[in-house]
Amino acid sequence: MYFVLLYYKYVEIKDPKEFRDAHFTLCERLGLKGRIIISKEGINGTVEGLKENTSEYVAAMLADSRFADMDFKESTGTGSLFPKLTVKVRSEIVTLGTGTVSGEFKKGKYVEPDELQKWYDDGRDFVVVDMRNDYEQAVGHFENSVLMPVGNFKEIPSVINQFADLKDKTVVSVCTGGVRCEKATGFLIDKGFTDVHQLHGGMVRYLEKHPGKKFKGSLYVFDGRVVVNYDSPDQHTVIGTCNQCGTASEKYINCNNIECHKHVISCDVCISDGGFCSNTCKNSSEKAIQKSSTLQITPQTTP
Numbered sequence: 001m002y003f004v005l006l007y008y009k010y011v012e013i014k015d016p017k018e019f020r021d022a023h024f025t026l027c028e029r030l031g032l033k034g035r036i037i038i039s040k041e042g043i044n045g046t047v048e049g050l051k052e053n054t055s056e057y058v059a060a061m062l063a064d065s066r067f068a069d070m071d072f073k074e075s076t077g078t079g080s081l082f083p084k085l086t087v088k089v090r091s092e093i094v095t096l097g098t099g100t101v102s103g104e105f106k107k108g109k110y111v112e113p114d115e116l117q118k119w120y121d122d123g124r125d126f127v128v129v130d131m132r133n134d135y136e137q138a139v140g141h142f143e144n145s146v147l148m149p150v151g152n153f154k155e156i157p158s159v160i161n162q163f164a165d166l167k168d169k170t171v172v173s174v175c176t177g178g179v180r181c182e183k184a185t186g187f188l189i190d191k192g193f194t195d196v197h198q199l200h201g202g203m204v205r206y207l208e209k210h211p212g213k214k215f216k217g218s219l220y221v222f223d224g225r226v227v228v229n230y231d232s233p234d235q236h237t238v239i240g241t242c243n244q245c246g247t248a249s250e251k252y253i254n255c256n257n258i259e260c261h262k263h264v265i266s267c268d269v270c271i272s273d274g275g276f277c278s279n280t281c282k283n284s285s286e287k288a289i290q291k292s293s294t295l296q297i298t299p300q301t302t303p
Helices: 016-029 051-062 115-124 154-167 180-192 202-209 268-274 280-294
Strands: 003-012 033-039 042-050 074-078 085-089 110-111 126-130 140-142 171-173 195-199 215-218 251-254 262-264
Touching: 003 180, 016 033, 016 051, 016 171, 016 280, 033 154, 042 126, 074 202, 085 262, 115 202, 126 195, 154 180, 154 251, 171 180, 180 195, 202 215, 251 268
Parallel strands: 033 085, 110 195, 126 171, 171 195
Antiparallel strands: 003 042, 003 074, 033 042, 140 215, 251 262
8 A cells, every 4th residue: 555745844954965865765765756855954755655665764764863753744645646756955945035944943833733723613813824826725725814826935925015914913824734834934923923823734734633624625735646635525615616617626737738838727628628728828729720730831942
């Protein structure tokens, strides 16, 4: 049986290149596939492998004092969610563009999934701020949350001034597994936000404990599954809509217009109709095909 591990830890790694090489050797020996980012500020990874191998990997990581308290989120895999193993050294384990942080960097207070649900149940005054990309938000998010209008995490610094009215509110930063919302809390504090929290373990941990509650839709994941649904069919609400026609859907495509290739939700009908993100792209692509089919090649003449 295959399992997927999602994990991260902000901790000092003095020689990322040396650590990367040894880590790649470990993962390759265990037959793991996935994506791992190594930086001076820590590690961020998602890997898939056979149960006995992911268990050995977890044990090896926890035996290292730097990662002894690292939270591994485990889910069922298929054995084919990643095409290969990549372990890369980057300047940040998730790119915000504000510089590398230290293991003890300034950040918000953790709020546990059970505590957040209690806040909802008690009617506490707080605001959930979704730090994920817009295409992730489109298929699922917390009720009444503030959705950061970004296509990439590193764009948050350029839009944060739009949310100055939240500076004196109780803010809960959220993302898939915690790595982005943790770094974002430090950025919010630097920008003058006064009561900043982070959902500990991210949406994954909340959904494991409270499916069908305040998170609506499905969770976008960066592997072959694309979306994961935690609640039961009778509880589930599809909030995603086809980017082209507006029909309810949770299927993603990359627009078939080669000049666009935007990653969007599409319905079965629009997928079968060519797989475009919009009528504009569909019409543009059809015109390009028509133009190509009517082009005539003029034979060259010999001088």
